[in-house]
Amino acid sequence: MAASRKLASLRLPPLPTVGELIKLYNLRAEKQLSQNFLLDLRLTDKIVRQAGSLRDAYVCEVGPGPGGLTRSILNAGVADLLVVEKDTRFIPGLKLLSEAAPGRLRIVHGDILTYRMDRGFPVNISKPWQEDPPNLHIIGNLPFNVSTPLIIKWLENVANKSGPFAYGRTRLTLTFQKEVAERLTASTGSKQRSRLSIMAQYLCTVHNCFTIPGRAFIPKPEVDVGVVHFSPLVQPQIQQPFKLVEKVVRNIFQFRRKHCHKGVEKLFPEVCRVELTQEMMQKADVDPTLRPTELTIPQFRALADAYAHLCTQEPGLLSYEFREELRLKHLARQRNTPTGTFIGASSGTQPSPQQPF
Numbered sequence: 001m002a003a004s005r006k007l008a009s010l011r012l013p014p015l016p017t018v019g020e021l022i023k024l025y026n027l028r029a030e031k032q033l034s035q036n037f038l039l040d041l042r043l044t045d046k047i048v049r050q051a052g053s054l055r056d057a058y059v060c061e062v063g064p065g066p067g068g069l070t071r072s073i074l075n076a077g078v079a080d081l082l083v084v085e086k087d088t089r090f091i092p093g094l095k096l097l098s099e100a101a102p103g104r105l106r107i108v109h110g111d112i113l114t115y116r117m118d119r120g121f122p123v124n125i126s127k128p129w130q131e132d133p134p135n136l137h138i139i140g141n142l143p144f145n146v147s148t149p150l151i152i153k154w155l156e157n158v159a160n161k162s163g164p165f166a167y168g169r170t171r172l173t174l175t176f177q178k179e180v181a182e183r184l185t186a187s188t189g190s191k192q193r194s195r196l197s198i199m200a201q202y203l204c205t206v207h208n209c210f211t212i213p214g215r216a217f218i219p220k221p222e223v224d225v226g227v228v229h230f231s232p233l234v235q236p237q238i239q240q241p242f243k244l245v246e247k248v249v250r251n252i253f254q255f256r257r258k259h260c261h262k263g264v265e266k267l268f269p270e271v272c273r274v275e276l277t278q279e280m281m282q283k284a285d286v287d288p289t290l291r292p293t294e295l296t297i298p299q300f301r302a303l304a305d306a307y308a309h310l311c312t313q314e315p316g317l318l319s320y321e322f323r324e325e326l327r328l329k330h331l332a333r334q335r336n337t338p339t340g341t342f343i344g345a346s347s348g349t350q351p352s353p354q355q356p357f
């Protein structure tokens with residue numbers, strides 16, 4: 001009873017609606033900043049519910065814009081909400097919200113890609129990694145143009161227990177283009193299985209919560225949007241450095257329709273390619289004729305472990321990049337061509353253009 005009375009007292013007083021604020025401050029959406037606003041508070045409440053209980057929580061919201069989602073987060077009874085917004089035009093409207101929620105909303109005008117979140121919250125909210133997660137959440141209706149680089153950066157932070165994860169296993173509730181949300185959560189064998197599936201799922205429990213139709217946003221994007229919840233695992237499923245895992249997974253998925261040994265081969269320089277590929281596949285005990293999309297995370301773990309073992313035996317192997325070798329070869333061929341014209345990739349064994357994550 002007392003708790004629900006406290007929550008009611010934390011609800012925001014009547015304010016101009018988000019739509020009225022947009023009109024008041026003449027906030028036209030900027031395409032460059034991937035601005036698609038959510039004005040329906042039932043929808044923003046639904047996103048916030050995916051984070052679990054936010055009572056007395058510390059929250060960072062990415063890109064609050066006109067503040068629809070911000071209101072729902074505040075209404076959920078958070079103790080401290082830090083918002084990071086790049087576009088100055090939204091700051092006056094956010095200040096209005098801050099006045100309506102005294103002491104609970106801090107506004108940072110900045111770029112989430114460079115913002116030092118490890119300094120944004122009090123140290124005493126930290127929880128040891130092996131224990132329950134801290135009462136700290138990241139929530140955001142992410143701008144499409146930063147969502148993939150941002151999640152890759154945060155996944156690396158999870159692996160290194162840095163950035164937002166210096167406080168422990170901070171949970172994330174974020175929106176992505178539907179197709180990216182599907183890739184993040186794709187299971188073994190599914191069509192959407194990709195690099196992003198492996199990188200996210202070896203570090204986190206990832207859940208595709210629900211889809212928001214594009215028409216719910218203003219302006220309407222060309223795609224639907226998926227809400228994804230991430231909860232970092234106590235023990236990552238692959239225990240090798242993030243960069244090494246990323247390299248193995250990237251190489252394997254560069255030929256996503258071919259047998260997986262094709263991508264594994266490209267981890268090795270031409271002179272020892274056949275021999276080391278065979279050794280790695282045998283050591284990992286993975287069927288070389290499986291397609292990348294058919295490999296399970298334990299199989300990726302076995303491959304990463306086998307590759308790490310070979311790297312300890314062959315100094316310099318870890319820094320070898322097939323694409324760099326390819327680039328140098330092309331340059332050399334170009335130089336030797338009398339006309340100086342570019343000789344393109346010739347055989348079907350060339351990798352497809354860089355796959356999106």
Ligand SMILES: C[S@@+](CC[C@H](N)C(=O)[O-])C[C@H]1O[C@@H](n2cnc3c(N)ncnc32)[C@H](O)[C@@H]1O
Binds near residue numbers: 066143
């Ligand atoms: C898709 S809109 C969401 C706005 C609001 N949260 C909503 O749901 O209506 C993305 C927001 O992120 C902001 N933004 C874009 N790039 C950013 C960045 N690098 N750092 C922080 N905010 C950014 C945009 O200005 C915009 O307000």
